[in-house]
Amino acid sequence: MNQRRWVALAIAAGLLIFSGMTQRVTQVPDEDELKGINELLYGNHELEKTVIEEGSESQQILKLSVDGTIADTGSSSLFASETYDHQRFLEELDEAANDEQIKGILLEVNSPGGGVYESAEIAKKMAAIKEAGIPLYVSMKQMAASGGYYISAAADKIFASEETVTGSIGVIMSGTNYAGLFEKLGIEDTTVKSGALKDIGSSTREPTAEDKAVLQAYVDSAFSRFVKTVANGRKMSEEAVRTLADGRIYDGAQAKENGLIDEIGFPEDALVALKADQNLENAQVVEYQVNATSFASSWLGVKLAEAQGLKQTENSRLVNLVESLGTPESPKPLYYYGGE
Helix, strand or coil: CCHHHHHHHHHHHHHHHHHHHCCCCCCCCCHHHHHHHHHHHHEEEEEEEEEEECCEEEEEEEEEEEECCECCCCCCHHHCCCCCCHHHHHHHHHHHHCCCCEEEEEEEEEECEEEHHHHHHHHHHHHHHHHCCCCEEEEEEEEEECHHHHCCCCCCEEEECCCCEEECCCCECCCCCCHHHHHHHCCCCCCCCCCCCCCCCCCCCCCCHHHHHHHHHHHHHHHHHHHHHHHHHHCCCHHHHHHHCCCCEECHHHHHHCCCCCEECCHHHHHHHHHHHCCCCCEEEEEEEEEECHHHHCHHHHHHHHHHCCCCCHHHHHHHHHHHHEECCEECCEEECCCC
């Protein structure tokens, strides 16, 4: 960034801060003006392609990544951090499905899984990509377990290293029950409810046999959808998948032996195979980046964006992550390796 650009950013930042301090005695910028100032300061949220390997621009291989817990923390793509940003990833999938230049996708997965709903959202978008005729290869890195495997299962070809942790096909709903402790402390649950199951999963009373049966049926229903997704993606029978899907993890070698992946290899091996299999040897390899200025990632830019409510604080992001995965008081079904 040249000196003139930095001066412009400094002036804009000063004007924005000054307007906030004097908003009671001066006119506050209208919405369009504020949007223009923010775009000058931070850039915009539009996705832009960055070339990471030269080649034919008319034949592009798009590199995507899911790195972290699959959960919607509500973070903004403009200020996407190094951790997984669910909304940004969905936007990337939509963009890819409608881009005629993209002839193949390499998805790198490094995730223990996460929410049932968020995983299904990704699977739906990936199905649209396959319907558009775009081949999709997956490279599993350190871990692609549970929901990480769920989103990988529909790929045209799956690669993993021998050391990759994968599998954990199943659903978990974790909770904590304090009823015994409350009894010892003389604390009584005084919940008033309209039906016997209205407080199902409550942490303050012992679960009944009916509670357990209802929750088990709920988890089994989600599990059946997981099994069907794997069976369709891997062209296996549901019976065969259920044999493998007792929740256990597999390393890459075991996963290949059981038909859960296609090849042993790393991301670079998956890329070579994608090029060779799809006649894309001369393809340009690209990835998406959000249009942003250097000021947006500076300390002042981050603090100013947080003050404006444009960027989540780390505390709010953590709260959203916990809420999206459920709490002991409000457990949620998860495609997640290791529980909560």
